[in-house]
Amino acid sequence: MSKKESIVDIPTVNKIARLSRLNIPEASKQNLTNDLNNILGFVAQLDEVNTSDVKPLASVTGHKLPLRSDKVTDGNIEDLVLKNAPESSGGFFVVPKVIE
């Protein structure tokens, strides 16, 4: 898809906010739309660069990710795992009801 079609408007902001699970107050949507358009406009200068024969670079380490044997290396730390949870009960994280 070409970037000409990708100018952000308020419905797009609503969609991205939804995908990001971010509640954005109505009053700040226009400013956010403008900011996103400015930033996306700025990064669009990459279109000038010919990358037809270039492979994407995801990691600069130059080494292959190491493997280890699939063994448990810790455990029995239920209390520690739950320690920072806003709400927990009986060894579980508690969330709002998801099934009617």
Add this chain to the structure above:
Amino acid sequence: MSDLLKFDLLSASIALKNKEFSSLELTNAYFEAIEQTSALGAYLEIVKDHSINMAKASDKNFKNGTARPLEGLPIGVKDMFCTKDIKTTASSKILENFCPTYESTVTQNLWDDGAVMLGKLSCDEFAMGSSNETAARGNVINPWLKNIKMSPGGSSGGSASAVAARSALAATGTDTGGSIRQPAAFCGITGLKPTYGRCSRWGIVAFSSSLDQAGPLTRTVSDAALMLNSMAGHDKKDSTSANLEMPDLMNYLDKGIKGKKIGIPKEYTQDGISDDIVTFYEKSINWLKESGAEILPVSLPHTKYALPVYYIIAPAEASSNLARYDGVRYGKRNEAASLDEMYEVTRGNGFGEEVKRRIMIGTYVLSSGYYDAYYLKAQKVRRLIKEDFDNVFEEVDYILTPSTPTTSFELGKKQDPLSMYLNDIFTVPASLAGMPGISLPVGLDKLGLPIGIQLIANSFDEPGLISTARVLERSAEFNFIADGAAK
């Protein structure tokens, strides 16, 4: 007035070994300094009882002759490092009560080598910012000008401000696109971003995982060498950690640069750089030349695309990394009727404006239909930027650039996100290439604000970076102390 504050990390370490004073005395002097400079807002949390216990343990080790490399030296920790049982907020409201149950590898390495922890230092929220103004608990102030509130830079603004104000002997930082080097430049101190993979990222709050790297903020190049010696090392808990021994950097302090080639990239001398910085950049070139280096013009043709690449890749990775703040496992929760609404209000209220902006950009460039045009394109241009560096390092040993286009700016004056992003124009390219860079102070501008110069080395050549930076440091003779520093 405490004479103890005059010692830098290395000289304090020697003085402690010679029993000129105790770690407890030194640590207490720093707590007085923290109090004296508290208006700067550098510290989010001080842990005095913990510090005193660590200092007493260090004094015992000196007595027993079992002192370790950083024994008894009081340092500050950027709030991006998880510290066991000590609040770690990443300067975000969403983590305001987060108390890690584990210690980051880098800080553990420091404590294992005897360092004393003073407390946690402010930064931009989730390290996203270049002025420390995105911190949930308010900006930090640069100690250099007493009458104007200047930015300490960011994101490691608290770390830089504290080291410059002498309320920490040294501090840890993290650098994703310049977050160690830019604040070091603004605050007249030394900041070193190591090669990607040198320091373990385990236990560091993740922002952009292919770029994040920890490093020291210190008063001198020797101090940076001493501290990085302890911070770096292979860690099985970070799959990107380099399994490579780092030579003892203290052996490279006085190697000099005779016969070394220094590249001056033509793309880094553009419009918009302040005149004073240009003057000191030229002076720095001459200093290196006089010290025996050969100066060569070089070209990194894709430099102008580094910021656009960065502002696609870093937000993309951030949007993914920050998905974990869901109000369920840790962090603050805002209650709502359904799970999805709970996520939305928790994240909407818990994150600040800049963080939300970056999550939105990241989500957008990764979303269906735009992934190839933005994210994949950015990864391709990232390769071209890395190849620019690889090519130049075939011709020269080090690259010299200004650290920033301008010196520090007044807090509250830069409102537009894009103009803020331009602060990192000279630091982002080396980050994208994974190469180590150091910023050190070389002079003051007309307002009396510090000017930083950056040296970039090839991957894993921290030893040579230290040797070269030491030559520049000795020539520059930057002996100024910030007006607002503790006395």
